[in-house]
């Protein structure tokens with residue numbers, strides 16, 4: 001089979017909170033598309049486009065006129081979503097007040113911290129929950145309309161793929177409404193963040209409803225086995241479902257739901273190409289320890305800065321020779337003061353311990369930063385997977401390569417075995433791990449990086465999408481594809 005062809009048998013509908021692009025108004029007041037970044041878009045867009053599928057999601061702007069058409073992509077657009085025609089896009093329209101309470105309230109102030117095992121940061125408000133229910137109903141209704149519009153071919157069931165913590169209720173409603181209308185379909189769900197242990201999950205007052213919503217699917221996917229086991233455990237303890245832990249099965253309402261670990265990958269070859277082309281970004285005299293994150297409390301940036309400070313205290317031989325470059329996409333501002341303190345304490349006229357880029361950088365620049373850094377420091381306090389760790393190793397094309405440090409509390413820490421593992425909460429040890437990375441012999445660096453790169457190349461984003469489709473029984477074979485096309 002040709003590995004480049006990834007498509008689903010039957011039609012496909014992807015449902016996610018954000019569409020793969022956001023709409024903005026230009027100076028003339030016309031709507032224009034701007035590509036959304038991130039793993040979900042890169043991974044899923046080609047499958048939807050190859051399979052002539054549909055995408056249901058929020059367009060990133062509140063549209064007053066429900067009939068205002070979605071614009072086509074700009075001819076200069078080279079992002080994966082450029083091939084997605086507007087007729088294939090269903091923009092979900094939600095009242096702005098409900099949307100705010102659903103997205104900022106329930107999704108980001110409740111589920112995000114709770115599912116990252118930080119319950120003290122979570123708020124539990126009935127109003128937010130009601131909005132979450134309403135918003136999920138809206139997404140489910142739009143998906144049903146899309147399902148009704150699809151052409152039907154004998155023996156093929158459309159595949160509906162629902163994504164992430166924003167939409168944990170939608171699947172069950174889609175299933176019920178489709179059953180009532182006699183529309184057969186397959187339903188799959190993938191959670192891009194961790195699924196927490198039962199003792200954390202049950203803090204959510206409406207946790208039963210969440211499980212029932214997800215169990216509306218035929219298959220529920222998570223990044224790693226631990227999240228699968230947490231989910232199975234919650235189904236048994238909250239809902240009293242019969243479960244099979246060995247085979248990861250949950251019985252619910254006379255159906256058997258499959259639960260599967262499907263670790264997401266990156267477009268490995270694309271990052272290699274970018275790294276091969278990008279000009280050098282650093283001089284050769286200093287070593288760079290690199291962090292790349294959205295500015296979010298789960299990413300452990302304060303702990304990272306403390307560990308770097310400890311490194312300079314305990315190993316002053318690095319002063320003047322090593323800098324921490326933190327690239328952070330704006331989302332919070334609370335770390336800035338701390339970094340200013342550290343910068344003031346160690347800076348010399350020719351050297352600063354910390355360089356801080358506050359904003360989004362382009363992918364070619366990012367590839368150059370990854371390639372030219374001595375150490376990739378990926379130390380979240382908790383993270384579903386963490387794509388930065390994978391992008392870093394893809395771009396390590398220099399010989400000898402750099403060293404990856406990963407937190408054991410990221411999904412990537414479970415699978416990238418040859419990385420150095422560093423517990424971000426243990427500041428002294430974390431600083432020693434950075435020292436070890438900076439002083440690691442060349443042959444050990446080469447050996448570790450070769451294994452890491454080989455695994456990520458094999459388990460790239462195409463592999464992830466294919467694994468999902470195969471788990472749904474919807475993977476097109478090369479023969480099928482030749483017949484279609």
Ligand code: ADP
Nearest residue numbers: 038292293294327328329359360361386387388
């Ligand atoms: P999360 O999904 O929680 O943000 P991931 O590490 O899984 O974390 O994914 C983050 C994605 O965002 C990666 O693809 C990374 O390249 C990108 N990214 C993170 N920071 C920046 C930045 N400052 N500029 C551009 N892209 C960034």
Ligand code: G6P
Nearest residue numbers: 017018038040108164165192193
């Ligand atoms: C995480 C989530 C995604 C989300 C992304 C950016 O990766 O798993 O679903 O799209 O963060 O967050 P935002 O709220 O800006 O969409």
